[in-house]
Amino acid sequence: MNQIGMATFILLSSIAVSAFGYDSLALEKAKLTGECEECDFEKADLKGADFKGINLDESTFEGADLRGTMFGDCGECDFSNANLTEANMEKASLDEAIFENADATRVNASGAYIHHANFAGANLTDADMKTVNVGKGDFTRANLTRANFAGAKMKSAAIVDAIVQNADLSFADLTYANLSKSDVAGASFKGAIMRGVNLKGAKMAGADFSGADLSQATLGTTSHYDHATSSIEDMPIFIKCSDLAAAGAVFDVATKCSK
Secondary structure, three states: OOHHHHHHHHHHHHHHHHHHOOOHHHHHHHHHHOEOOOOEOOOOEOOOOEOOOOEOOOOEOOOOEOOOOEOOEOOOOEOOOOEOOOOEOOOOEOOOOEOOOOEOOOOEOOOOEOOOOEOOOOEOOOOEOOOOEOOOOEOOOOEOOOOEOOOOEOOOOEOOOOEOOOOEOOOOEOOOOEOOOOEOOOOEOOOOEOOOOEOOOOEOOOOEOOOOEOOOOEEEEEEEEEOOOOEEEEEEEEOEHHHHHHOOOEOOOOOEOEO
C-alpha cells in the first residue's frame, strides 16, 4: 500500500471509530479472549450484545445503547446516561458500577452484586432487582416505580428524594437506609428490616409496613437542651405506629414501631 493509500486507510479507520464511539474490534477481541478491562464503549450501539463470561471491569459504556444486552462481570463500569432497557444483568458482578441517569427500565438484575453502586437519577421503572445486593447504593432522585427489590440487601442505601411508588421491597434489608423526601406511596415493605431508617418527609400513603421492623426508624430530629452539659442536642423523632396511621400507611400487630 502506498503512502496515500495508507493515509486514507488510517483516516477512514479513525472516522469509523469516531462514528461508532468505540473500536468495533474490541468487542471481537473480548469475545475471543474473555477479557476487556478498561475498554471504551462510549456511545456504542451494542443492542443485544452478549458479554456473559467476559471480564469488563472498569470499562465505560457511557451513553451507549445497551437495550437487551447481557452482562456478567463489570465491576466499576460506567453506564451513566446509557440505555439499559431490558438488559440482562442477572447474578452479575457490578460492584461500584455507575448508572447515573441511565435508563434501566425493565432491566433484570436479580441476584446481582451491585454493592456501593451509583443509580442517582436513574430510571428503574419495572426493574427486576430481587435479592440484589446493593448495600450503600445511591438512588438519589431515582425512579423505582414498580421495581421489584423483594429480599434485596440495601443496608445504608441512599434512596433520597426518589420515586418508589408501588415498588416491592418486601423482606428487604433496609437497615439504616435513607428514604427521606421519597414518595413510597403504595410500596410494599412487608416483613422488611428497616431498623434506623430515615423517613423524614417521605410520602407513605398506602405503603404497606405489615410485619416490618421499624425499630429506631425516624421522622427526623428535634432540638433538646441538655442542662447537664448546657448545650443543645438533636434528638431523633422515632416513628410511632400512630405516625404510620396518620400518613395513611398500612401496618399490623407484627409491625415493630414506637408506641
